[in-house]
Amino acid sequence: AALPSCRVLVVTTFGRPGYLRRAMEAGANGFVVKDTPARQLADAVRRVHAGLRVVDPALAAETLATGPSPLTGRETEVLRTARGGGTVAELAATLHLSEGTVRNHLSAAIGKTGARNRADAVRVAEANGWLLG
Numbered sequence: 001a002a003l004p005s006c007r008v009l010v011v012t013t014f015g016r017p018g019y020l021r022r023a024m025e026a027g028a029n030g031f032v033v034k035d036t037p038a039r040q041l042a043d044a045v046r047r048v049h050a051g052l053r054v055v056d057p058a059l060a061a062e063t064l065a066t067g068p069s070p071l072t073g074r075e076t077e078v079l080r081t082a083r084g085g086g087t088v089a090e091l092a093a094t095l096h097l098s099e100g101t102v103r104n105h106l107s108a109a110i111g112k113t114g115a116r117n118r119a120d121a122v123r124v125a126e127a128n129g130w131l132l133g
Contacts, residue, residue, distance in 0.1 A: 009048045011041070015056060017063035018129020030054035069130040070112040078105040080131050083122050 007029045012019065015033035023031050030048040032041065033056055044054040069076070081091050088106070092099045106118050115121035125131050 007048045007051070009044055009054065011036075014129070015059050016127065016129040017059070017066040018069060018132060020055065020059055020063050020129075021068065022129065022132050024055075031059070032056045033059065066128060069125075069128070071109055071125065071130055072105075075105050075109040075112070076125070076131060078102060079109050079118075079122050079125050082106065082118055083126075083131070 008027065009030040009032070010023045010028045011032055011034050013034055020031050029051075030044055030053060032044050032054065036044070036056065047054045071079070078091065078095065078097075081094055086094075088099050088102050091097075092102045095102065097105075106121070109115075109125070110118065110121045113121045113124040115124050122131070
C-alpha cells in the first residue's frame with residue numbers, strides 16, 4: 001500500500017493452489033515455483049517489471065480446478081489448532097469453544113475435504129494451502 005508502483009514476484013517452494021490464490025489476493029504480480037528454469041525465471045522478472053502478470057501455468061490450472069477453500073473461517077481455525085494434535089477437549093479449551101462445537105466443525109471440515117479423519121483433513125487442507133494465516 002505504501003509503494004503502489006512496487007511489483008512483486010513470489011518465488012516459492014510452496015507451489016500450491018491456496019498459496020497462489022493468497023499471494024494474488026495480497027497483490028502479487030507473479031507467482032512461480034523456485035525450481036523454474038533460470039531463463040523462465042529471468043523472463044518472469046522482466047515481465048513483472050513491465051507490468052504483466054506471470055503465473056506458473058500448471059499451478060494456475062490446478063488452482064482453477066481446485067477452486068477456493070470450501071472451509072469456513074471457523075473450520076479453518078479449528079483445523080489449524082488441530083495440526084498440533086490434542087483431544088477435542090484440549091482444542092475446545094484452546095479455542096474457547098464447547099467440545100460439541102469443535103466436533104461439529106471437525107466433522108464439517110472432514111466432509112468438505114473428503115478426508116477420512118481429522119489428521120487427514122489437516123493434511124488435505126495444508127496441501128491445498130487452505131490453512132495459511
